[in-house]
Amino acid sequence: MDHSGGCHCGNIHVLLRLTKAPGENPLRACACSFCRAHQTRTVADPEGLFEVSADDWSLVEPYRFGSRTADYLVCRRCGVYVGAVCETTAGWRAVVNVNCLAERAQFIQEPSTPDYGGETNAARLARRAVNWMPAVVRR
Ligand SMILES: [Zn+2]
Numbered sequence: 049m050d051h052s053g054g055c056h057c058g059n060i061h062v063l064l065r066l067t068k069a070p071g072e073n074p075l076r077a078c079a080c081s082f083c084r085a086h087q088t089r090t091v092a093d094p095e096g097l098f099e100v101s102a103d104d105w106s107l108v109e110p111y112r113f114g115s116r117t118a119d120y121l122v123c124r125r126c127g128v129y130v131g132a133v134c135e136t137t138a139g140w141r142a143v144v145n146v147n148c149l150a151e152r153a154q155f156i157q158e159p160s161t162p163d164y165g166g167e168t169n170a171a172r173l174a175r176r177a178v179n180w181m182p183a184v185v186r187r
Contacts, residue, residue, distance in 0.1 A: 076158070097182050
């Protein structure tokens with residue numbers, strides 16, 4: 049199942065390959081203050097693939113906060129958050145904000161609300177290597 053999307057102004061492009069139909073993918077609404085401010089609903093299919101590109105990378109903010117171990121990709125022009133990428137021992141991994149996809153309405157699972165606040169950086173990176181999805185960042 050392939051899905052496309054991106055930010056609102058059209059600078060950031062995302063492609064998402066999922067192994068399940070949209071309505072069968074578990075979603076997360078992470079409890080951190082960044083995700084709550086953006087009202088994110090994220091998906092990560094470890095068997096899938098995420099690709100992100102931009103017409104102008106100078107307009108893509110790789111926002112870091114907290115443990116500073118991932119880049120939360122926010123468009124500097126329109127403010128949309130498309131997803132986060134992180135370099136792990138397994139390679140680049142990502143979570144994707146399904147709200148940035150054209151078919152956002154098809155993702156109908158009620159999100160779980162995990163709170164990763166107490167995690168060590170080592171545990172965080174190990175979890176992402178397993179649970180986040182393979183990512184290609186096209187610069
Ligand atoms: Zn934009």
